[in-house]
Amino acid sequence: MEAYRQEIILGAVFLYMAFCIVTGIWAMRRTKNSSDFFMAGRSLGPIVVSLALFSSTLSGFGFVGGPGLVYSIGVSSFWMVVISSSGYAIGFFLVAKRIRMIAELRDCISLPDIVAARYNSEAVRFLMAVTIVLGVMGYLATQILAMAVVMQAILSGTQMFAEISLVSCVVISSAVLIFYCVTGGIIASVYTDVVQGSIMIVAGGLILITATAVFDGGMQEATSIILANDSEAIMPFGSAGIMASLGWFFVFGLGLAGQPHLITKMMMNKDMADNRTIFPMSLFGYVMAALLWISIGVVMRAAAIDGVIDPLQAPDDAASVFLSLFANPLLAGVVFAGLFAAIMSTSDAFLNIGTAAIIHDIPKAINGKSVENELFWARVVTVLLAAVAASFALYSYYLDATLVALLGAFGWATFAASIFPVVAIGLNWKGATVPGAITAIISALVINFSVQLAGISIPYGISGGLVAFITSLILFIGVSAVTKKPNIGADIEQVLDI
Amino acid sequence: MSNKLISFIFALCLSLGILLVAIMMAEDVVNSAGVAHPDIAGMTVGGDGELRLEHIGQYAFLFQSLLMLLIICLCILGVSPRHRSPYFYAYMAGCYGLMLFIWWQMYFGHQQFMQTGQLSYFMGFPTPTAWQMYGTWFGAIPLMLIYTLGFRKFIYTHADDEAFQALLTEHKSPTSP
Numbered sequence: 140m141e142a143y144r145q146e147i148i149l150g151a152v153f154l155y156m157a158f159c160i161v162t163g164i165w166a167m168r169r170t171k172n173s174s175d176f177f178m179a180g181r182s183l184g185p186i187v188v189s190l191a192l193f194s195s196t197l198s199g200f201g202f203v204g205g206p207g208l209v210y211s212i213g214v215s216s217f218w219m220v221v222i223s224s225s226g227y228a229i230g231f232f233l234v235a236k237r238i239r240m241i242a243e244l245r246d247c248i249s250l251p252d253i254v255a256a257r258y259n260s261e262a263v264r265f266l267m268a269v270t271i272v273l274g275v276m277g278y279l280a281t282q283i284l285a286m287a288v289v290m291q292a293i294l295s296g297t298q299m300f301a302e303i304s305l306v307s308c309v310v311i312s313s314a315v316l317i318f319y320c321v322t323g324g325i326i327a328s329v330y331t332d333v334v335q336g337s338i339m340i341v342a343g344g345l346i347l348i349t350a351t352a353v354f355d356g357g358m359q360e361a362t363s364i365i366l367a368n369d370s371e372a373i374m375p376f377g378s379a380g381i382m383a384s385l386g387w388f389f390v391f392g393l394g395l396a397g398q399p400h401l402i403t404k405m406m407m408n409k410d411m412a413d414n415r416t417i418f419p420m421s422l423f424g425y426v427m428a429a430l431l432w433i434s435i436g437v438v439m440r441a442a443a444i445d446g447v448i449d450p451l452q453a454p455d456d457a458a459s460v461f462l463s464l465f466a467n468p469l470l471a472g473v474v475f476a477g478l479f480a481a482i483m484s485t486s487d488a489f490l491n492i493g494t495a496a497i498i499h500d501i502p503k504a505i506n507g508k509s510v511e512n513e514l515f516w517a518r519v520v521t522v523l524l525a526a527v528a529a530s531f532a533l534y535s536y537y538l539d540a541t542l543v544a545l546l547g548a549f550g551w552a553t554f555a556a557s558i559f560p561v562v563a564i565g566l567n568w569k570g571a572t573v574p575g576a577i578t579a580i581i582s583a584l585v586i587n588f589s590v591q592l593a594g595i596s597i598p599y600g601i602s603g604g605l606v607a608f609i610t611s612l613i614l615f616i617g618v619s620a621v622t623k624k625p626n627i628g629a630d631i632e633q634v635l636d637i
Numbered sequence: 638m639s640n641k642l643i644s645f646i647f648a649l650c651l652s653l654g655i656l657l658v659a660i661m662m663a664e665d666v667v668n669s670a671g672v673a674h675p676d677i678a679g680m681t682v683g684g685d686g687e688l689r690l691e692h693i694g695q696y697a698f699l700f701q702s703l704l705m706l707l708i709i710c711l712c713i714l715g716v717s718p719r720h721r722s723p724y725f726y727a728y729m730a731g732c733y734g735l736m737l738f739i740w741w742q743m744y745f746g747h748q749q750f751m752q753t754g755q756l757s758y759f760m761g762f763p764t765p766t767a768w769q770m771y772g773t774w775f776g777a778i779p780l781m782l783i784y785t786l787g788f789r790k791f792i793y794t795h796a797d798d799e800a801f802q803a804l805l806t807e808h809k810s811p812t813s814p
Contacts, residue, residue, distance in 0.1 A: 212671060212681050217770055224777035225708050231784055232715030236793055240801055244808055351761075358761030366756075366763060369674075371683020373762070374750070375743050375769035378671035378683035381690065381697045382660060389704055393711070411798070415788035419781055426774070433770075443677055450677045567714045568643050598661055599693060600670030609654045616647040630808050637717060637797045 166323025209436020215377025394555025552604025
């Protein structure tokens with residue numbers, strides 16, 4: 140079997156991609172209008188929503204960057220994982236109920252639709268839509284690049300595709316992504332998420348078992364090796380230090396309820412009462428998949444220190460080197476398919492919300508109405524958005540990484556700082572005002588952009604995202620408290636009372 | 638009650654902001670955010686743990702204690718004031734107590750290791766790290782339990798559902814404005 144390792148991995152990835160294409164064709168028959176395309180007609184069951192929610196949370200970053208972070212900075216990055224229980228709790232307590240009610244009441248198909256209804260303000264809708272488009276471009280470009288790099292690594296290991304270029308890999312992987320997103324919209328996206336999420340859960344569990352077998356003494360031997368080399372790396376705050384760790388706890392925990400691609404999924408369930416099962420199921424899925432992050436990272440750091448393996452060329456190689464050295468070829472096939480699943484499940488969610496912002500929200504904020512024939516334009520813009528993001532990815536890889544890095548800064552932290560106060564608190568506090576919302580969004584964007592552009596380094600590993608998040612929270616509540624309450628609709632008032 | 642709660646949340650956010658400024662202004666140490674591993678490229682080490690916490694340890698402990706209180710308060714904000722019974726508040730206070738206990742064990746377990754060098758293991762990890770990894774995650778599980786098991790009592794009661802259905806009917810009727 141070892142002799143066919145590359146063919147087995149390639150076969151698993153090919154099967155997975157074929158499944159995505161078939162799902163796209165199947166979902167196309169169920170997509171009859173823009174509400175189906177963006178919201179799946181608000182008809183999804185709890186298992187589908189749970190798997191879609193957690194698989195979108197854990198992107199390629201979790202499968203590639205996560206183990207790399209543990210290799211590089213030790214336990215510090217665990218804080219991004221252990222916060223999941225608090226993060227999902229905040230998301231469900233603050234957002235799940237009211238976002239679902241407003242979506243049904245006002246036939247909302249996007250997050251900017253929700254905030255426009257809540258604040259009765261097109262300005263807030265516009266700012267929210269622009270933030271989403273900027274963030275989506277950065278996220279999508281990095282995800283497409285990651286997908287292409289992994290595909291090139293797999294294909295170049297075979298004789299037939301040994302010389303395949305990165306451009307070809309970008310085209311192939313983007314084509315599959317675009318196909319199922321264009322044909323089936325969010326319906327294809329969430330149903331592929333079901334399989335993607337299932338693969339990620341299985342991969343996480345199997346990798347934990349494999350990782351604990353690398354050292355005779357299991358995980359304890361691995362952590363002892365790290366401890367002997369540098370105790371801080373395996374202590375609760377890792378080598379990045381206490382404030383970097385607590386900052387991630389804050390930004391990743393509270394920030395989960397500010398991620399548009401996640402909370403949009405809270406608008407899609409058929410029955411409100413399903414939330415009580417969606418919450419634990421999503422959390423279980425996330426934790427199982429995150430086992431891969433922690434176990435590979437710890438074992439690879441220990442193996443490099445102990446001389447079991449040569450030091451990695453780059454920390455992000457941790458997962459792929461682990462799979463090639465320690466995993467059974469079949470498991471490697473499942474995990475590589477899981478890696479594509481992780482990347483694609485996040486990418487399709489971003490494509491969907493980015494398209495909604497462009498064809499539905501920005502025109503509505505400017506002209507008072509969205510474009511005619513939304514379904515047609517949704518499909519056209521999905522292709523264009525993916526094509527532009529793929530171009531950004533290639534431009535960044537071959538010419539200049541600054542642009543994507545800058546847009547990448549509009550990642551999790553910017554969404555968290557700009558969207559969390561406006562949505563999560565705004566849906567639960569009648570005193571939230573339009574000036575408060577606008578101030579919070581703008582301050583979050585300005586601080587995150589400034590820190591990134593100016594290359595500001597804050598002492599003790601404090602991130603710009605943490606500063607932006609706390610500032611936007613203070614400004615949102617403070618400005619709202621001293622400005623005039625918006626004249627919101629009677630129906631929205633009633634929803635806020637329930 | 639919601640006004641008092643949002644004022645308290647505002648005060649918490651302000652306190653977190655002030656603590657953050659205090660930490661930024663504290664004397665920095667060379668390994669505060671880690672330094673490059675002497676032998677392995679791409680890897681960082683933390684170095685002297687006591688030195689890293691010397692100027693900011695108490696601020697950081699307080700920061701996390703307040704952050705966990707903020708998490709609890711935000712969860713309370715998500716529950717309609719009508720459903721916030723004394724039992725609910727007591728339960729949420731218990732949740733905070735549990736989270737604080739775990740944080741205490743983690744932080745002072747780390748301190749104790751730095752002072753004595755003595756260490757035990759739990760499920761593959763040094764005990765302070767086990768408190769961080771398993772404890773922090775399980776510490777918020779009671780929040781999931783009250784959401785899931787108390788859904789019809791605190792989150793979305795049958796009366797809430799009836800009120801929402803009535804609102805939907807009224808809003809979607811042809812005579813609705």
